[in-house]
Amino acid sequence: MPGGNLEVEDLVAGYGATRVLEGVSMRVAAGERLAVLGRNGVGKTTLLASIMGLTQRHGGAVRIDGQDVSRSSTSDRARKGLGYVPQTRDVFRSLNVEENLVAGLKGKPRDLTRVAYEMFPRLAERHWNLAGQLSGGEQQMLSIARAILGEPTVLLLDEPLEGLAPVICDNLMAALGELSAQRAVTMILVEQQIQRALDFAENAVVLDRGRLVWQGRSADLAASPELVERYLGAASA
């Protein structure tokens, strides 16, 4: 069985006693691209953070390739193939760009950082700069590049395009698409740019107040202005 199957079953999670997700269930097959959509504050970020083990789980389960990781630590989940690019940009500010990338290699040869520099030439130009000195967009590139170097089987992307120039957004989505196609990496994308998300992912789910209210093919959602208006509050995708 190829790695990268993710299953979320009846997941109830939040922060401390506060519940944000109320019984979310979904399955993502290996190599699938899934867009997670919804208005602000409906639990999209919490869903990704919960899959990564960063929230308080009150019930339900998360499985990677059939293996229950609900009780596993965040680092265990990362070692089992989960890669996470959070909204907050998880760069290590006191390390320079090269060091950030090497830290994400998990012991693999340093030469692999070349992959990241090919994907984001801007990082190569600033490889000696501390991550804390980078612009928001550059930090986002670094965060994504480092996650990719970890060779995840499931990549969770929380608004990766935020703060990036349109041309970089295009390059990034193309790179992610290539990665998904070549290595069959499962990708779960939370993104405010609905059209880009639907173009990228073959399937989509919509969250509303912590519950899954719609799931299906992205094309079906994109083709239905009524659905988009109802669930996402946008006139059109």
Place this chain on the structure above:
Amino acid sequence: MATRAGPSGIASGLLSPELLGFLVVWALGTVGYVLFPDDLAFLTRIVSIAFLVLSLDLVTGYCGVATLGHAALFGIAAYAAGNAARAGWADPLVLLAIGALVGAVSGLATGALIARFRGLPQLVLTIAVGQLVAALCNKLGWLTGGSDGLSDYTVGPLFGRIAFDMYGRVAFLMSVAILAVVFALLLRIVRSPFGLLTRAIKDDTVKARMIGASIYPRLVAMYGLSGAVAGIGGALGAITAGVVGLDGVSFERSASALVMLVLGGAGNLWGALAGTLVFHVFEHLVSTANPFHWMSLVGAMLILVVVFAPRGLSFGAIVLWSKLRARSP
């Protein structure tokens, strides 16, 4: 010129940081040897303390572990080397190895406890461990000589041939050689994936977990390495001074090491080295010039450094160098 590892590790300079570190330590040692031939015992003591400050930098500067009891590792290793010499293990290199081993084991044991906590509880725990070790060393007089210190041991010649001379030349050169090798190795380690992950842990433990780093084992491992380095320093002190005293495990020793680290710049091995050197040289100069108020002058210097270079002299020097380079055509 130091190597700047370019994209994918392509070197763009002439020297690797490790080789540069090795050569700089030797250069400083040579300057000290040539210019201050009458102060070699003092300089050897600085080298011994440099190991402690480097060791402290590994856990405090690189891992963010706050500690005020680190001299315990230094002192335990010094007593171990002294006792080994007393038992007939006279070869100085064997004694250094014993010091490193005992320091590493002590580091792993105390690190296993200390790394479980963060912040103030961790700091208090390090003080408690340091005080416990100091009290034990005072109590176990048959092993440590108590308040009189341990001095009834003899160290044999280096490599079985080169005897330690009364001017301290051999002791100093041996100390500098070991420091150069250890410093180069440490520069390598802190740039390795292991070293980078410890810095990442210090930066943000949650983010470090998100890339699969196990926090606790890495901190304990770094504590073990730090113990080995402190242990070499302690053993070196025992070998070159010929006496091990309670001051080696004292709270004051731990606190002064932290001061030296802050002075030079934590999280930078060069800073640890610079802080040790500057602190001792300044202390030596002002205590000679003014035997009554030298402590006040040392305190004033520390305040000035903290106010004008809060990240330490090394960071201040880097910033100054960058500005000068930016101005030059």
